[in-house]
Amino acid sequence: MNTASLVVLVSLLIIVGGLALVIRPRGVSTLDFYLAGQRVGVATNASAICGDYFSAASFLGVAAAVYVSGLDGVWYATGFAAGFVPVLLFVAAPLRRFGEFSIPDFLGRRLDSDRVRLVAVGVVQLIILSYLVPQAVGSGITWQLLVGQGIGGLSPYATGVLVSTAAITGLVAFGGMRGTTWTQAVQFLLLLSALVWLAIAVLGSGFNYGASVAELATDPLVNPVHVDGDWELATTPNRLEADAPASFAEPGARYGGLGQVALIITLVMGTAGLPHVMNRYFTSPTGTAARMTTVWVLGLAGLFYALAVMLGTAARALIPDAVADHPWLEELTVDGVLRVPEHALPVLGRIYGGEAGLGLVAAGALIAVMSTIAGLLLASAASWGHDVYERHINPQATQRQAVRAGRSTVVVVAFASAGLALGLRPESLTALLPSIVATMVTWAFALAGSALTPVFILAIWWRRTTAAGAVAGMVVGALAAVTMFAAGALIGDRGLGEVFMTPTMVAAPLAAATTVLVSRRTTVPAGLERIWLKMHGTAADRQAVRLARLTIAGVDQRPDDRGVGDAQR
């Protein structure tokens, strides 16, 4: 990366950081720090959710998966986008109406149990760590590939991990949810802009999407392999038809029939249990706004992933012919095919935008990592600071002490994950890390979809759900997912191993059945009627709308400064 690229990258990061400082919460309140005062509008929240959700796995990973596996790679994009349909149908509105600060808080209050809250904190932290460590690893890899230089004697990888962790920790600790909401919204728009620019550049150069897919389908799919110290191209076997080569435009390059379904179910079910994404719903002003926010997210996610899939295809079709005009591609490719598929978007950026284009894509990748880390840190802070510190360690805490506890949690969790990332990523294992990132992100989805989502949905829609049932369901779901995943790692990802590596298809029904069976034998919490009214009634929504109307009417009738000030208060 040259100076111009670095200037683009640093400028974008300064814009995002400045925004967080400007919009940081002025008062000292946990409602402001964790939930941005519950006044985040639909479009802003939808953009912030996308910033939270689209990590490096979405930005670089989806295009890379399509590049290396063709149609089978597209299932990642499909699963990531589809996950918000169950969120909309089952979770968004009731979750917001019931309120609270976090998933453990929601489950603890809904089931009137501190035990449920503490078990949920454990599961949530496990999910957050599973998601956080690969993001830190991803930032190290991105820095290493695109900047290539360390600072203060550190390796490029370690520099990337520490710089991005320190930067985003500062933003979150100072900005809280209010600052993070706006920076994540801006980060998403920058991310989307990078993809849109690349798509326009590629299409403007004469790229024909349909014709390229048809052309790629005529030859067997080949990918580089490292054999006896040399790189060579090898035909990818077809997992659906024995002894046949895989094709870019047909399924079978990566998954068998069962594997495709298992992956999609894991990604679909996992989204509703991701704490950093679900916490954002508490910031909506009403349940109806939370629901409409999800509709916006579905639209934005569709646009984002459709572009990522197209660019993955474009990279596969265009890079072989570009090698002759761009000699720097020779060291990155084997006969025109990229050795590291995650290079697909950065390489396209450099081909069509030179060093500045590369800088823009690099900034996009780091922004994707940082916005996701921000959401995860806030979710972790809410979980430790609110659910553990305020409720169990210091119930008499003042607002200032509680916010300070949240900020301390942000710092501790961030650097714990950075430490793990540094330990997981020794210099000698550079080539293996992208698969570790993808594996750990999928694992976070699997754990969330197996342990949290079934209990979450039952607690919202089934009155008979009890605290004992929820605890049993979470424990069984988590254990089943961990066990199957470990078994899958041992037996490999062929045949039944495909289901073991993406275990939600089995673990989630097991967790749901356990929750139902135990709940039927135990007693529902007291005050269920009141809880049900709060979670599914719309009185609070209507009151909020009425208050907003009165505020607007007050502003219209008394447009002088004092009137406006009163209305805002």
Add this chain to the structure above:
Amino acid sequence: MTSDSDEHDTPAEVDATVRTLRRVAVGYFVVFLVAIGGVPGLTLVLDWWSKGRVIGGMSPSFVMAAFGLYVFFFVIGLAAATLSTAVESRMLGGPDDDAADEDGLK
């Protein structure tokens, strides 16, 4: 500032609404599952689905995975959100419904 008594729901109203919304959600979810399972599933039973050419040389399977499903997710999400909000407006809120209807907010 309105008081709590201005807006309230009764347990019977909420129970009926929950049952209706649950039916709506499950119905849409079944349609969603059929679509999301059907796109990869058809490959196993219908050769044309992954080998035929429809738009610019893409197979129906590729078209659905690359564009069609995202449009479908958005449409089904919008339809479900609209219907759920309409159900809540009709079944909850009591006498204040008329005023809200007049304001075009429901």
